[in-house]
Amino acid sequence: MRNPFQEIGTSIKSFGLLLFTIATSFCSYAQENEGDYIDGLLDELFFNEQQFIDELIESDFSYNFLYTSVSYNSNTFFSGRDTGTDQFNLIPQLSYYHSSGFNASISGIYYQNFAPSWDFTSVSAGYFNTIGSKKSIIYNLGYTKYFYSDGYNGFTNSLDVSLGLRNKKRTLGTSVSASYLFGTEESYQFVSSSFANITLKRAAAFALRLRPRISFIIAKQNITIDKVVIRANRPVLKTYNFDVFDLLNTQINIPLSISLKSWDFELGYNLNIPNSLVHEDPLKTTSYFNLSVGYLFDFSQNK
Numbered sequence: 001m002r003n004p005f006q007e008i009g010t011s012i013k014s015f016g017l018l019l020f021t022i023a024t025s026f027c028s029y030a031q032e033n034e035g036d037y038i039d040g041l042l043d044e045l046f047f048n049e050q051q052f053i054d055e056l057i058e059s060d061f062s063y064n065f066l067y068t069s070v071s072y073n074s075n076t077f078f079s080g081r082d083t084g085t086d087q088f089n090l091i092p093q094l095s096y097y098h099s100s101g102f103n104a105s106i107s108g109i110y111y112q113n114f115a116p117s118w119d120f121t122s123v124s125a126g127y128f129n130t131i132g133s134k135k136s137i138i139y140n141l142g143y144t145k146y147f148y149s150d151g152y153n154g155f156t157n158s159l160d161v162s163l164g165l166r167n168k169k170r171t172l173g174t175s176v177s178a179s180y181l182f183g184t185e186e187s188y189q190f191v192s193s194s195f196a197n198i199t200l201k202r203a204a205a206f207a208l209r210l211r212p213r214i215s216f217i218i219a220k221q222n223i224t225i226d227k228v229v230i231r232a233n234r235p236v237l238k239t240y241n242f243d244v245f246d247l248l249n250t251q252i253n254i255p256l257s258i259s260l261k262s263w264d265f266e267l268g269y270n271l272n273i274p275n276s277l278v279h280e281d282p283l284k285t286t287s288y289f290n291l292s293v294g295y296l297f298d299f300s301q302n303k
Contacts, residue, residue: 062099062300069093069264069294076111077286079217080249080272087112101127103140116149123147126160138164156183171197189219207259214252220245225279240279247275255290264294 071091077083093107108121126142144158159180166173174194181187193215201208225240255268268290274283 064098064299065096066297066299067095067097067294068297069292071290071292073270073288073290075286075288077272077274077288079219080251080274080283080286082284082286085113087114101129103128103142118149120146120148120152153183154185155181155187157181173197185222187220187222189217191218192216205261207257209257209259210254211257212252212254214250216247217249217251218245218247221248223277223279227279227281242278244277246277248277249274262296262298264292264296266290266292268292 069092071093073089073091076087076089089112090110091107093105095103095105097103102125104123104125106121106123109119110117111119122144124142124144126140128138128140131137131139140160140162142160144160146156146158148156159182160177162175162177164173164175172195174192176193177191179189181189193213195211195213198210198212199207200210220243222243223241226237227240228235228237230236250273252271252273253268254270255266257264257266259265270288270290272286274286276283
């Protein structure tokens with residue numbers, strides 16, 4: 001089967017990694033006492049990984065747990081771009097976190113209409129900590145290895161760093177992450193996100209929250225575009241190949257989440273506003289829905 005994204009060459013892999021990085025993010029916020037601690041983790045676990053790390057560091061308890069989740073996205077857009085092929089994607093993930101700062105995860109992504117459908121598997125390891133006496137700045141350093149089903153070896157490694165900051169009430173925050181992708185090719189990408197956290201309903205072992213977020217995705221890409229141009233009053237198909245470092249997409253995410261004991265559920269609406277690059281025609285706004293289900297296995301001594 002012909003790859004429907006072949007016209008943009010190997011940049012699809014980098015675009016796919018951007019999609020994957022955003023879709024596998026999650027977060028958490030600190031609670032006021034030990035009884036609320038694990039419940040607090042589950043309240044926020046899907047939203048943004050940097051804020052989840054924030055929660056772990058600020059707690060005074062030892063923790064040692066696995067978190068597993070599956071995310072469904074109703075359509076697939078690469079850097080917000082509509083390729084004309086409708087297809088859903090699935091992202092399963094298993095993550096481990098320890099109070100020493102060590103974290104690790106294994107994940108992957110399945111596309112409905114790709115061949116092979118299972119695009120790649122990623123294995124990650126990292127370390128997180130704080131800067132400053134007030135622990136207001138959180139950082140995470142990590143390395144990721146990618147294993148592609150089709151033998152692709154362009155971007156097989158990633159070095160990652162992220163920083164996060166939020167207000168005292170934990171209702172507003174922002175984070176910045178950077179990745180250096182390398183293999184036989186190399187690229188780098190930046191994602192800046194700002195968020196709000198609105199509690200709609202809170203009860204024992206239950207929380208309902210709305211977490212709107214806006215993200216700006218910037219990356220270095222090598223792009224190949226076939227475009228019809230007029231030469232000597234005749235239409236001619238011309239191929240453009242160029243490197244670009246620019247804003248690729250602005251994404252607005254509006255997720256509604258439910259935490260129930262050890263379970264997390266999220267339903268979200270996502271709006272993409274892609275930025276047209278040089279030689280690209282004007283791009284349309286795209287949107288899709290996401291659904292996520294997660295479960296936490298807690299092995300901590302402090303419960």
